[in-house]
Amino acid sequence: MGxxxxxxxxxxTEIxxxxxxxxxxxxxxxxxASFFNPYFEKLVKDNITNFKSYLESGH
Structure with missing residues (x-):
């Protein structure tokens, strides 16, 4: 859940x-699960950064 x-x-905008x-x-x-947490945290941060770049490029 999230x-x-x-x-x-x-x-x-803060997310x-x-x-x-x-x-x-x-x-x-x-x-x-705690072993994989850093990987998933980086994955989410990278996806947010990519989403930000996408929005700022005028799409």
């Missing part, structure tokens, strides 16, 4: 992204 909030900030995930398999699943 949400994206767009907040005006002067002439810019707040929240993604929650409940890993299966209890503690073992949580440890595996």
């Amino acid at each position: 949400k994206v909030i767009f907040k005006p900030k002067g002439k810019a 707040d992204v929240t993604i929650s995930y409940q890993a299966p398999l209890g503690i073992a699943g949580e440890r595996i």
Whole structure:
């Protein structure tokens, strides 16, 4: 589950992204998921940057 909030900030817009995930398999699943968290965080940040570039290019 997740949400994206767009907040005006002067002439810019701040984006707040929240993604929650409940890993299966209890503690073992949580440890595996926490190992991948940095990868998914970078993936989301890269996608937001690409989206920003797309919008700013006039599309």
